Amino acid sequence: MSDLQTPASSPTAGAATSDAPSTATAASNASSAQAAGGRTFLPRNTLLRHLLVLVLCAVGAVVLLETTDLGFNAQVGYVAFYAIAAGGLTVLTGLNGQISLGHGALMAVGAYTTALLLDAEEPLPLVVVFLAAVALTSLVGAIVGVAAARLHGPYLAGATLALAVGLPGLALYYRSFLGGEQGLTVSSPDRPEWFTDVIRSLSGGSPSGVKWIAYISVACLLITYFLLANLMRSRVGRTWRAVRDQEVAAELAGIDLGRWRVLAFVVSAAAAGLAGAVLALVVRLTAPTGFTIVLSLSLLTAIVIGGLGSLLGALIGAALLVFLPRVLRDAGESLDMDAAQAAEISYVVYGVILVLVMLFAPAGLVGSIRLAWMKQRARRAAGGTTR
Amino acid sequence: MREFINLTLGGVITGAVYAAFALALVLIWRSTRIVNFAQGAMGALTTFIALSLIESGQSYWVGLVVALLAGLVLGAVIERLVIRPVEGGPELNAVIVTLGLFIAIQALISVLFGVNQRAFVAPFSTIGFTVGDSNLALSPNTLFTLGAVLLVMAGLVALFRFTRVGLAMRASAFGQEVARLLGVRVGRMLTLGWALAAVVGSLAGMLIAAEVTFVAPTFMDSLIVFGFVAAVLGGLDSPIGAVVGGLLLGLALSYVRGYFSDTLTGMAALVILVVVLLVRPGGLFSTTQTRRA
Amino acid sequence: MAETGAHGSTAAGAAGVGLSKGDTGRGAATGSSVIAGGGTATADAVLSVEGLSAAYGPVKALDGVTLRAEQGRITAVLGANGAGKTTLLRTISGLVRPTAGRVVLDGEDVTRAPVEAMVTKGMAHVPEGRGVIAELTVDENLRVGSLFRGKVAQDEFDRVYDLFPRIAERRGQTAHTLSGGERQMLVIGRALLARPRLLLLDEPSLGLAPRIVAQIFALLRKLVDSEGLSVLLVEQNARSALSVADTGVVLNLGRVVVTDDAARLAGDEDLRHAYLGF
Secondary structure, eight states, rough: OOTTOOOOOTTTTGGGGOOOOSTTHHHHHTTTTOOOOOOOSOOSSHHHHHHHHHHHHHHHHHHHHHHHHHHHHHHHHHHHHHHHHHHHHHHIIITTOOSOOOOOHHHHHHHHHHHHHHHHHHHOOOHHHHHHHHHHHHHHHHHHHHHHTTTHHHHHHHHHHHHHHHHHHHHHHHHHHHHGGGGOOOOOOOOOOHHHHHHHHHOOOOOOHHHHHHHHHHHHHHHHHHHHHHHHHHHHHHHHHHHOOHHHHHHTTTTOHHHHHHHHHHHHHHEEEEEEHHHHHHEEEEEEGGGGEEEHHHHHHHHHHHOOHHHHHHHHHHHHHHHHHHHHHHHHHTOOOOOOHHHHHHHHHHHHHHHHHHHTTTTTTHHHHHHHHHHHHHHHHHHHHOO | OOHHHHHHHHHHHHHHHHHHHHHHHHHHHHSSSOOOOOOOOOOHHHHHHHHHHTTTOOHHHHHHHHHHHHHHHHHHHHHHIIIGGTTTHHHHHHHHHHHHHHHHHHHHHHHOOSSSSSSSOOOOOOOOOEEEEOOSSHHHHHHHHHHHHHHHHHHHHHHHHHHHHHHHHHHHHHHHHHHHHHHHHHHHHHHHHHHHHHHHHHHHHHHHHHHEEEETTTHHHHHHHHHHHHHHTTSSSSSOOOOOOOHHHHHHHHHHHHHHHHHHHHHHHHHHHHHHHHHHHTTOOOOOOOOOO | HHHHHHHHHTTTGGGGGTTTOOOTTTTHHHHHHHHHHHHHHTOOEEEEEEEEEETTTTEEEEEEEEEEETTTTTEEEEOTSSSSSSHHHHHHHTTTTSSEEEETTTEEEEEOOOOHHGGTEEEHHHHTTTTOOSSSSSHHHHHHHGGGOOOOOOOHHHHHHHHHHHHHHHTTSGGGGGOOOHHHHHHHHHHOOOOOOEEEEOOTTTTTOOHHHHHHHHHHHHHHHOOOOOOEEEOOOOOHHHHOOSEEEEEETTEEEEEEEEEHHHHHHHHHIIIOOO
8 A cells, every 4th residue: 555656755765776676675675765756646645645545445345345256255354364464564574674483373362362252252342352352462462572673584583483383382282261273163243234234225235244254354454554554654664664774873873773673563463463353253263273384474475475565565465375275276176186285286386486586586576566667767867867 | 200201311312303403404504694494394305205115115214315315405406596596695585585495395295295194103113111110211213313313413523523525614604705715615515514404304304203103294393493492592503502402402392291281392492492592692502692693 | 636736737836835845746846946936027927917897886996907916026906995905806816706807817817717716726815804714723724725635745734834833833723712913824824735826915914013014024025035926915004015025006996006116116205195105
């Protein structure tokens, strides 16, 4: 959402135009580097612009959900929770330069919280449940973040990997409370009357439980991305970039690096918690097998494919996580594989994509396109001045 | 008391395997400043190759040799093809590449060999020796495990201390540019380092498979974490530190397993790792605090 | 090792640098012919650099540098910080790829030769900051220097230790325990074990006490005069360097300003003030 080209005036504008990117985080450099002269049909004010985009996306989402069948509606729910988590992760990794392989585990915190709260005799309102999931996950994220703030690169990757492998063990240890291997089934929240009325009057379609959950998912996604987009464009986002790229300078400028890193982790964890809550609703089951290291690596794949630090990239990556496996599974089954084996093909592809993107296009999909565009513009500008 | 002894014995044995695995990580870290997160998946792949040979009627030993050779080739090929381009680059890129390999190789195992658990028969009896009327957690097979790890470590020490190739590898690891100026073919040494590390990782896979008796494509997932924790305990740079770190971690997790629960070993490893990284980022044996984790 | 044999025979006397006393075989053949080359002003160029340019991204570090290092002489490359001295040596030995120009070593174009191959062709490069491998022992550091030659007799090591008794005492210690002067001795000794005809030395005086600098330069002079070694010396400490060198080359902003006899350069007051800072 923040990826629409705009005449933003950030202090680092233009920085990325000088040289081809070699680092994985180049894409997020680029996002701040759209120097003057971009498209101008959107409002100049960041908040207004993001609000406009939010409304457009909301309208688009309603049209999408009402013109497609329930099967697709369900898929949209999956895209939404992957995208929410990936959005949080891309802020952490792309803007602040910290990698996390523990976001699968953080999603588990949000999902288990949601499952437990919805299971109560008199369940709290859904909004409260979601906020509780976000709050608890943020707290865990703050604890992880305090440790993570002092680590970098491979050390941070290893520590968060340990989190991803270790945390699901708690669900097994507190078997009676958290359901052990079987996990917890999630009760579907009742859909309100007004929703039924609105959908009826809108398209005459059936306002089923699946559709209700799809709408909740998309709403969560849009709200999250709206908040993240504003955050990335704010002073906070600029400080994160400074902490990532100019560690020493930032410290000399009086920025408390540790505190900003922890903040990034908390924001990122909050998104992961919300993603977990949405996952609980969409999947209707929270079990340790749903939050393996593979989930964390899938999120990493999503943000790397899209380009680190880009919300649009995270959304595209999340969509690939949902739709690519279906295509590949069909291909695998046509090659006489059993379903479980065929499902694994997509992970082979993710891994290969991760490697190839790092080797050939570290800026990712969105980042590479944007960089190519900027280079061309720079060339045109240079040509103009010499002539 | 008997339980304590058995937990200690069990801890030493699993610790030895952690140590071997940590050693493989250290070998690569020293020379390329990369933590190979794909190490576990690579070891799992070579173990599955060996397992399918053994299931087709070959002896365990044929399987073992093939696993080690497959590791050698896999390590060398991976270094040449995908690691070389990111060596010396931004550390995040290298981390992501090894994670990509991790996920791809692990899924490849499922595609090639199926997702189900398969029995892995140990080369020696896994029935513990008896002393008096009590059964020890020490069997002919665990003795083999210990012996194999010790042999590999002795071999590596000999290689690094007493051979010209070993000296060239150490020179390449510690002073890449100087080594090149002195005519050492650093590129080859790095490839060799990855290949050797992959052999050690493959051995760890074969040994742990015999200990756990059932293997699934993900059976090395916890080992990559435990191996990493062990390596960090030892300082990530020191082979001896990795061995000591592996044994300490093996003991600690064995007691957690015995006195609390098997399900908490992962959390215990996480806690140990975080405490070490925050309190002594250079490892338990570091004299200086200069290294930043 | 085949390459070692070939090297030994083509290296003519220079190979024996500091080690030829009583060296049987290869060394004996070298002993006398070395001195013929040494000292004479009409010597051939061991190294000739022609129009060499190099850049770090958009920043040009070398801009068409042309110079010669002559057989049996010390050629000093002088200039202020950032003049391109270190880049010059790094480009000659292949650590930096030139954007233009040629590097010719003994008539062979080595511009595109891999870094690892330079030492087998008779060129040893001692990088700035001494280049000891701190994690290895003194003895291991020396052995790394001779690895490419295959098996090397123990007396060659002994002769380096004879040359530098101070590092001999510390041969079993890890190199990070050495002082700056000892490190410089170690890396020069290590370079000699490669039996080079041409030695590239980058700022050997950096951070050393004047007394130690004098010792090292005196030793260098001795090796050049008695063994026919050729040296391309990069120095910011122009006064010391000119006192030991035969020829001086002054670099400024990546370009050669002047090339002249060392004594004449030392006497040119304007030049000294403008570029050499003394």
